[in-house]
Amino acid sequence: MLLIKNVEIFDPRSIGKKNIFICFDKIAYISQRINIPDKNFPQVEILDGTGLKAIPGLIDLHIHINGGGGEGGFYNRTPELGLTKFTLNGVTTCVGLLGTDGITRNMEGLLAKAQALQSEGISTYCWTGCYDVPTRTLTDSVRGDIITVDKIIGAGEIAVSDHRGSHPSDEDLIHLACETRVGGLISGKCGVLHMHLGDGKRGLTPIFDVIENSDIPFENLLPTHLNRNSLLSRQCMEYLKMGGFTDITTGIKNENDDAISSSQLYQTILKENISPYHVTMSSDAGGSMPFFDSSGKLTKLTIGMPSTDIDSIRESIERGLSMELALIPLTLSPARFLKFPCKGKIAEGYDADLVLLDDKLNIHTVISRGKIMVQNYKPTAYGTFENK
Template identity: 70%
Template sequence: MLLIKNVDIYAPEPLGKKNIFASFDKIAYISPRIDLPKRNFPEITTIDAEGLIAVPGLIDMHMHFDGAGGEGGFNTRTPEMVLTNFTMSGITTCVGLLGTDGITRSMGSLVAKAQSLEEEGLTTYCWTGCYEVPTRTLTDTVRGDLVLVDKIIGAGEIAISDHRSSCPSYSDLIHIASETRVGGLLSGKCGILYMHLGDGKRGLEPLFNIIDNSEIPPENLLPTHVNRNSLLVKQSIEYVKTGGYIDITTGIKNEGDSAVSATDLYIKLLKENICPYNVTMSSDAGGSMPIFDDNGKLLKLTVGLPTTNMETIKELYQRGISIENSLIPLTSSPSSLLKFKNKGHIKEGFDADILLLDNDLNIAYVISKGNIMVSNYKPVKYGTFEYNK
């Protein structure tokens, strides 16, 4: 049992100063005053959070936690992520995926890594597939993966408008979107086709085509990396105004003449009166961040970092966006779109995934499913093979 006292709550909507009582992995009670019995009552861990604010644990739907990369050869394969990569960045729920390499990386290994992180204290899911179409699956089909594998919630990241894609036709994309949607209906999952966008000249055109020429609803389609270049930014604003959903990559910064930071694009969307619940954000952590020239030659390669999520929230708040609106794309919006029923909010009956932040929005405590993972700015729970410093 855990009692958090005297904390200002943003759930993400502001609730004022209250106390939060968690039992096992759930938030049991939220109240301005909680009086506990002094005798014959189980032991309770208490955190006096005076001067701190409580926000929901972050949900990151785009994490290469089993490693990725390889665009520069075998020595550029990125390593697996470890538990404190997530917790020290405030991430308590994440969705893993493969990416470019569906040959030396496998869905079996990805699901196993998701199970490992779950056992260590996080909540984890997976997208099935990789860049290519037909894509890699555990069973014979995408639909089969969604129905038969608990961890799998949709298909992705399928690459479009990218020189690393398999150049899927519109009929290919409509078919895999249909398979994903029906798999979601049968399994009670989101059934989203999650699409990687590169620098190709078509941009979001394939999505507009799916909307215009199929019966796939917009909530089953989610393009990511929409802030990669100016064409995608322009198209994504048009797309979301028609009722679509977009995922902004926090790991993309203002680079060169074209890339737009997550902060800049989100503020632009809010000024266009776009509903923040049509927008999600994710880090692309653990994945390679390659930069190619116009001929597809690799110029530079770095690794995506999970810290960019919290950095973006801080930047938004510093630029005048409310704490609530700064949090939505990484908490309540992904929980709604991905159908995570007990995530994304600080609410009675929901999972006890809570961050305690100081006035500068630095992470002081991380609670995941009722367990303290970070205390006083330092990790107190480590992964199985992490070196405890």
């Protein structure tokens, strides 16, 4: 049991200074005063939250947990992410996925890594598939994976408008979207088709075509990387105004001439009176971030990191957004969209996933599923093979 005393809470709304009582992996009680009995009561650890801000643990729905890359050859394969890469950056829930490489990285390995991270202390889920269409699955179908594998919540990341993808037709995407939707309906999961958008000429047009030519609801489609170029950013605004949901990549930081930072695009979206609950953010951590010239030749390769999530929150606040608005795309919005009913909010009965920030919005303490993972800016829990 854990009692956090005198901490300023953003749930993500500001609800003032209160005490938070955690029992096992749940938030049991929130009040301005909580008295622990002196006798006949289990031992309670006390954590002084004076001067700190409590926010929900971050939810990152797009992380290459078992590595990715390889566009520049085998030596460009990025490594698996250790536990502290998540916890030191406030990520307490993630959704792992494959990308370009569905051969040397496979669904069996992805699921094993997700199970490992869950055992080490954070909450994990998976998208089934990779860039390819037909995509790669554990069972004989996307629908089968979603229904029969607990951790799999939808399909992704399917490549659209990208020279590294398989250029799926409208019919291909509609079929995949139907598979994910029905899988979600039967299993009670979100059943989302999560789509990678590249720098191709068509941009979001294939997604517009799915909406126009099928009965798939917006709630079952989530395109990502929409801040990677000016075309996608413009189409993103149009898609949102139609009622769509979009994911913005925090790891994109004006590295290309017309790339837009996540905080910049988000601020533009809010100025158009679009609900923040139609926007999620994710880091693309663990995956390679390649740069190609006009002839398609690889010129540079970097690795995405989870630290860009908390950086985006800080940048949004620096741009004048409230703490509540800055937090929503990485907390309550993905929790609602992905149908995680007990995550994304600091409230009684919710999972005890919290991040305590200092006055400069640096991560002081991280609690995942009721266990302290980071305290006084340092890890208190490590992955099995991490250097302690």
